[in-house]
Amino acid sequence: MEFGEAIRERRLSLGLSLRKTAKALGCDAAYLSRIEAGKISPSDDVVSRLASVLSVDESELALMAGRLPASVRTAVDKHPREVATALKEGLEAALDHARQWVKAPLAGEGERAIDDGFPFEVISEIAEAESWRKEIYRPIYHVHKWWAQRLGSVFRAAIIASAVPKDSLVQEFFLQPISLEWVTVFDPFMGSGTTVGEAHKLGCTAIGRDINPVAYRTVRTALGPLDRRDLARQFDVLSQTVAPKLRRLYESVDSRGRPCEVLYYFWVKVLDCPKCKAKVDLFPRYIFTRHADRTKDVPVFVLCPGCDDVFPIGRHDTSAECPNCHLDFDPRQGPAKRTTAVCRSCSHEFKLAATARAAGHPPAHRMYAKLVLRENGTKEYLRITEDDLALFERAKQQLAKLNPPIPRAEIKDGRNTRQIINYGYHCWHQLFNERQLLALTTLAQGITKLPKGPSRDALALLFSGVLEFNNMFASYKGEGTGAVRHMFSHHILKPERMPIEANLWGTPQSSGAFSTLYRTRLMRAIDYRDQPFEIALEEAAGRRSKA
Numbered sequence: 264m265e266f267g268e269a270i271r272e273r274r275l276s277l278g279l280s281l282r283k284t285a286k287a288l289g290c291d292a293a294y295l296s297r298i299e300a301g302k303i304s305p306s307d308d309v310v311s312r313l314a315s316v317l318s319v320d321e322s323e324l325a326l327m328a329g330r331l332p333a334s335v336r337t338a339v340d341k342h343p344r345e346v347a348t349a350l351k352e353g354l355e356a357a358l359d360h361a362r363q364w365v366k367a368p369l370a371g372e373g374e375r376a377i378d379d380g381f382p383f384e385v386i387s388e389i390a391e392a393e394s395w396r397k398e399i400y401r402p403i404y405h406v407h408k409w410w411a412q413r414l415g416s417v418f419r420a421a422i423i424a425s426a427v428p429k430d431s432l433v434q435e436f437f438l439q440p441i442s443l444e445w446v447t448v449f450d451p452f453m454g455s456g457t458t459v460g461e462a463h464k465l466g467c468t469a470i471g472r473d474i475n476p477v478a479y480r481t482v483r484t485a486l487g488p489l490d491r492r493d494l495a496r497q498f499d500v501l502s503q504t505v506a507p508k509l510r511r512l513y514e515s516v517d518s519r520g521r522p523c524e525v526l527y528y529f530w531v532k533v534l535d536c537p538k539c540k541a542k543v544d545l546f547p548r549y550i551f552t553r554h555a556d557r558t559k560d561v562p563v564f565v566l567c568p569g570c571d572d573v574f575p576i577g578r579h580d581t582s583a584e585c586p587n588c589h590l591d592f593d594p595r596q597g598p599a600k601r602t603t604a605v606c607r608s609c610s611h612e613f614k615l616a617a618t619a620r621a622a623g624h625p626p627a628h629r630m631y632a633k634l635v636l637r638e639n640g641t642k643e644y645l646r647i648t649e650d651d652l653a654l655f656e657r658a659k660q661q662l663a664k665l666n667p668p669i670p671r672a673e674i675k676d677g678r679n680t681r682q683i684i685n686y687g688y689h690c691w692h693q694l695f696n697e698r699q700l701l702a703l704t705t706l707a708q709g710i711t712k713l714p715k716g717p718s719r720d721a722l723a724l725l726f727s728g729v730l731e732f733n734n735m736f737a738s739y740k741g742e743g744t745g746a747v748r749h750m751f752s753h754h755i756l757k758p759e760r761m762p763i764e765a766n767l768w769g770t771p772q773s774s775g776a777f778s779t780l781y782r783t784r785l786m787r788a789i790d791y792r793d794q795p796f797e798i799a800l801e802e803a804a805g806r807r808s809k810a
Contacts, residue, residue: 266327266328267299270313274317281295284316287316288309288312289312310325310328322335374429375428375429376424376430376431376433377421377425378429379430380429380430381433382420385434386417386420389416389437389798389800390414390416394414397412397414399787401415403456404455404457405784406481406484406724406785407455407477407484407727407784409455409477411454411455412454415457419461419465422443422448422458423437423441438797441465441466443465444468446462447468449471450470451473453478455478455481456471456486477727484724484785487717488717489717489718491789494718494721494785494789496718497713497718497719501713502778505706505768508705509706509768510766512701512702512767515633515654523637523643524635524636526746526766526772527634527739528630528647529631530696530735530761530762530764531544531629532626532758532761532762533627534619534627535622536608536611537611538613539606539609545597545604545626545760546566546761547760548595548597549568550563550564550595551566552742554578554742554743555740556744560577562576562578563577564644566632567583567590568597569585569588569592570590571631571646571647572585572586573632573646574586575644580594582594599760602615620685624687624689625686625688626686626687628696628735628762630647630651630655633647640772658698659698662697674688674691682758683758694734694736694750695733695734695735696735696764703726703730703767706726706767706777707726710722725785726777728780729767729775729776731749731750732747732765732776733765733767736750736756736758736759737759737763737765738761745774745775746773746774747765747774
């Protein structure tokens with residue numbers, strides 16, 4: 264980093280303006296600006312005063328400015344030969360220390376550790392630990408959805424084993440800060456970038472390519488020139504300009520009539536009965552939420568099929584009585600079972616896919632419940648009100664009036680798309696409801712207004728990432744874990760009968776929202792870039808720790 268860039272970054276991190284810093288230095292702001300721009304060199308006196316104003320080590324700052332610190336200059340003047348000898352010996356010792364991590368350079372045709380004696384058992388245990396929380400232990404490869412995400416620990420071990428001679432103990436190098444600066448690694452099918460990232464961490468020259476633009480943009484964001492402070496500034500711009508518009512789309516009131524924010528809306532697919540034309544809700548069951556931890560005896564929430572009231576029952580209850588209309592029903596039995604449904608009006612049983620296909624369009628959806636976040640931080644499941652329906656209708660009207668350029672690409676026939684085509688889906692935009700399309704359009708427009716650069720590219724990639732959680736194919740996993748089950752969780756495009764609509768901007772308690780993924784994907788990746796670590800297994804009980 265250049266001297267001017269370094270002092271400017273330090274000044275901004277302290278919240279000091281150019282004018283205020285110049286005043287403290289006793290110089291003109293234009294003079295300081297030229298120093299920061301690298302147009303002029305600072306005097307020794309300015310370097311000394313800068314060290315004081317910016318609270319940095321004067322010797323370090325002098326070296327960055329291309330000057331010898333005063334103490335070193337004095338030593339050079341008095342003992343030039345001794346200083347030169349000490350510097351030479353110190354550099355040689357440092358180089359020897361760096362070289363000791365690798366026993367031999369990658370040269371010639373000698374056998375490598377990967378050819379014989381690779382520590383499969385040790386690395387497999389570490390890899391298994393990583394596989395349980397890949398997004399925590401290797402966040403730089405998880406800034407965006409990618410299917411074939413390989414384990415970083417495996418690739419780190421493979422690269423090391425390819426560089427060290429046969430009979431080397433790869434596991435001893437695994438947790439050491441080694442440098443393979445003479446090695447060049449090229450991955451022409453880099454995918455999520457595991458090879459490139461692990462090679463870069465080991466000091467290799469890493470080159471990655473991929474024909475898929477998503478792979479390129481993902482790796483470019485994860486490993487490219489991304490500044491934490493600038494990214495935070497651009498996100499703050501969205502927080503001030505876009506977030507209020509998005510939050511207005513998810514406003515409601517709690518059971519006491521107090522304003523609150525909706526975390527999730529619950530929907531159900533609806534088909535017309537082929538016989539009597541009555542609306543049939545495709546509930547496989549009337550239980551719509553339960554705690555993710557099945558060992559906890561936490562009440563579940565059900566929907567009354569008679570009056571649409573929402574109320575809790577015991578986790579193992581096989582019958583329920585609605586407190587509103589007193590209807591007795593089995594909450595485990597809904598109209599839809601496997602590939603068919605039974606009409607509650609005329610008892611006619613019909614096939615779901617055939618009925619949806621005959622309609623020529625995707626099934627309709629009905630909103631029946633919501634989970635709200637109250638002012639005191641507690642959550643509450645409530646039934647849908649007329650105000651909720653009116654809010655959604657206004658979003659539909661706003662989208663129609665705005666008429667944004669939404670991509671209307673056709674869904675091509677294929678093994679993984681045939682199932683949704685059979686349900687009447689023909690274009691990709693049909694996977695989203697009108698409020699989701701409006702919210703996504705609003706967010707996309709806000710991102711495009713940001714200044715061009717790596718930060719905008721990163722936020723645009725994050726926008727792409729939220730699509731998998733904010734569509735009508737996402738479902739509810741329940742509390743106690745990430746609440747939103749994204750649309751690719753089944754590795755097929757499964758028409759979800761009970762989809763969930765999440766708050767796109769989100770709250771600190773949201774799942775799959777733009778603001779939460781900003782923290783858990785982008786910022787976590789930057790943290791890892793700044794301070795990378797490896798997984799070390801403690802021998803006692805195989806506990807995991809970072810190294």
